[in-house]
Amino acid sequence: MALIPGYEYDIFISYVHADNESETFEEEGWIDQFYKYLDTKLNKHSKNIKIWWDSNNLDRSEVFDNSIAEAIDKSAIMICLYSRLYPQSEYCKKELDHFYKKVTKEKVGLTVGNRSRIIPVFMSNIPHTDWLDKLTGTSGFPFHDNDDYGDPLKNTSPEFSTQMIQLRNALVRIFDDFSKEITPVEEQKILPKEEKKDNDFTIFMAEVNDSLIDRRDGIIADLKEKGYKIITGDPSTSDAETHDSLTKEAIDQSQFSVHILGNFPGRKISGETEARYIQRQTEIGLESATPQLIWVSRGTDFNKTENKEYQQFLRGLENATLSSKKYEFVRGNEGELAMLIDDYAKQVQQAHLQKISEQKNSKGAPIKVLLDTHTDDFKQAFNLKKILNDYNVDLIFNPEDGDPQENIKSLYSNISEAKKFIFLYGNETHKDWVDIRVKNTLKKLMDYDRYGQDIFIYVTPPEKDMESIKVAQNPMVKLVDHSHNAPIDQSILEAFLNDLKAENL
Structure with a gap:
């Protein structure tokens, strides 16, 4: 099955075989290279993406092959590698016509969201007036140089890489739009009505100093929207013993622990002369088996931390000298913090699922x-x-x-x-x-x-x-x-x- 439900192939590539002939005979044809780069880019989005293309490079007869028609019928999207030879090829025009008629009969139709399911990739500088009628209303991707004639871009050029990224991004958006419009019959049968529920993955968000409270609360809201369950490390002025016990219990209940640190050490623990909630919660996290993410703003200068004990603590974290346990220490931008936490949480989830899978596999x-x-x-x-x-x-x-x-x-x-x-x-x-x-x-x-x-x-x-x-x-x-x-x-x-x-x- 493809990534898009109900189809065997996500993408069908239509092209003229003559356009794949190498000019030097020492390297692969341009279309071979295009396919490999596209396949590699899309596989980084999902391993389930399936592309159909005729890789045999055989001369086709004028009779439209049933196997080609069947592949088109099972494909969700068509990419036309549009060269000056493409509109001259009766075979390619039949492929395009067959796909056009097929999708106009489907429930989803020719467009998904506001994007056409027919995507032209231009190998040469071809005016709109010379496009085939079925491409009217589409927006293509120029994979050619800026000359009036336009030769195909070398796959080693920055322009090729840029266009490939833009094409990948457009395809990913179409995949996402498809998922909103299609609910496969198989899923309707398998998933129980109450299946849609919050992610069971729990993140412990530790205490922060006053200057970071708004930032932490915004991140918590973002993570909750993504389905994560959040436990906060707010101390509620508890004494040291109660605080340590509650914090340890909260971190042990979590699959991931996040500590957002700055120059200021925050509030002192009730009844203590020096100990502070932020540092103590971080220390308890380091003692646990729960994976820890310790984050500091990229611009934080430890030399400006007035509390010398806390300054030494921060330096020890960055230099990985405080604990034999494993944790991630990251300097980053505040605007990317919610995304960073989400990325690390997914890595922890993957690692956990991997262990389960290893136990099950023979x-x-x-x-x-x-x-x-x-x-x-x-x-x-x-x-x-x-x-x-x-x-x-x-x-x-x-x-x-x-x-x-x-x-x-x-x-x-x-x-x-x-x-x-x-x-x-x-x-x-x-x-x-x-x-x-x-x-x-x-x-x-x-x-x-x-x-x-x-x-x-x-x-x-x-x-x-x-x-x-x-x-x-x-x-x-x-x-x-x-x-x-x-x-x-x-x-x-x-x-x-x-x-x-x-x-x-």
């Missing part, structure tokens, strides 16, 4: 493997992906670019699902990028108390000095050297695959 179940790579090494990573798929490795493919710290969220979300990890190191300028990604993975695995899990650095050409990869000195990290120009040695490949499939967790 010992021989396939092990999920994460393949993480910089987009500059996409081609080599995709070749490795094909090899692993041929050997039935259950793979999560995660190409990224930019600052390895800024896009760490997708890596962290995949860590909870994967059991083993491959980081592809190809372009020599990305050694530090790989180093940071591996170190962040090691840290997150330790946060989850997941020791002894394999991390591989798969090294591809050009040839490299293995001793220069310092992070590989960690006993959890293994090097697979494929940096020579020759095809990978079969014995190295077999040893690599055996390590991937070995159940040593």
Whole structure:
């Protein structure tokens, strides 16, 4: 089943096969590359998204293939890769016409919300007057350069990446609009009437100083709207013993604990000369098994904290010297705090569900493997992906670019699902990028108390000095050297695959 209920495929790609011919014969065709990038982008939104396209690149006859018609009938959205050859192709015009007639008969119709289910992607600069009639009223995505003629964008160009993100975003909005308009029959049968209820996930929101109360209350309102149950750490002027007991009980009842800290230490505990509610609630949280998020505004300067004991406490938290327990210390922007808490709560939920799933799964179940790579090494990573798929490795493919710290969220979300990890190191300028990604993975695995899990650095050409990869000195990290120009040695490949499939967790 596809992501959109009632369909086998979310997207049908219509294109002229001649547009997929490589001009250099040394690289894949443009449409092959377009499909792979789109599929990768959408898989980061949902693993359930299904795309149909004719990948065989065979010349079609003028007779409209029944299998093509059947695929169109089972698809929710059509992407037309519109080139100068597209309106000349009788086959493509039949595909577009068949989809148009199909959707106009469906209950949802041609548009979902205010968006057309036919999406043109322009491979050349084609005037509106030359569009086929079925595309009237649609807004397309220009995947061509700015010349009067317009050649297809190179997939390595920033413009290609920008257009791909915009296309992905438009598709995601259509998916969301579909979910509002369609209730699948299967769900109506399975879900009981009382199924819609608050999320059972409970978050403990600790005491804050007076300057942060409004911010915390706003975040609590946002989280409640998302279905979370909230327990607050308001002290109600209780004495130290009562406060400690109530706080411990509240944190133990929660699945996640949040502490929002600032320069001011807040109120003193009733009957105490120095102890304060904010610091004590944080200390109790550190002593518990409940995952903790400790947040400080990005602009907070500890040097301006007048209370020296509290200043030392804050520095100890940031430097991770106060507790052997695991917690996340984050400096961030206030406007993003509610989203950050929601993201971390979902990670905690995922980790919990993962443990339950592991207990239920049989010992021989396939092990999920994460393949993480910089987009500059996409081609080599995709070749490795094909090899692993041929050997039935259950793979999560995660190409990224930019600052390895800024896009760490997708890596962290995949860590909870994967059991083993491959980081592809190809372009020599990305050694530090790989180093940071591996170190962040090691840290997150330790946060989850997941020791002894394999991390591989798969090294591809050009040839490299293995001793220069310092992070590989960690006993959890293994090097697979494929940096020579020759095809990978079969014995190295077999040893690599055996390590991937070995159940040593």
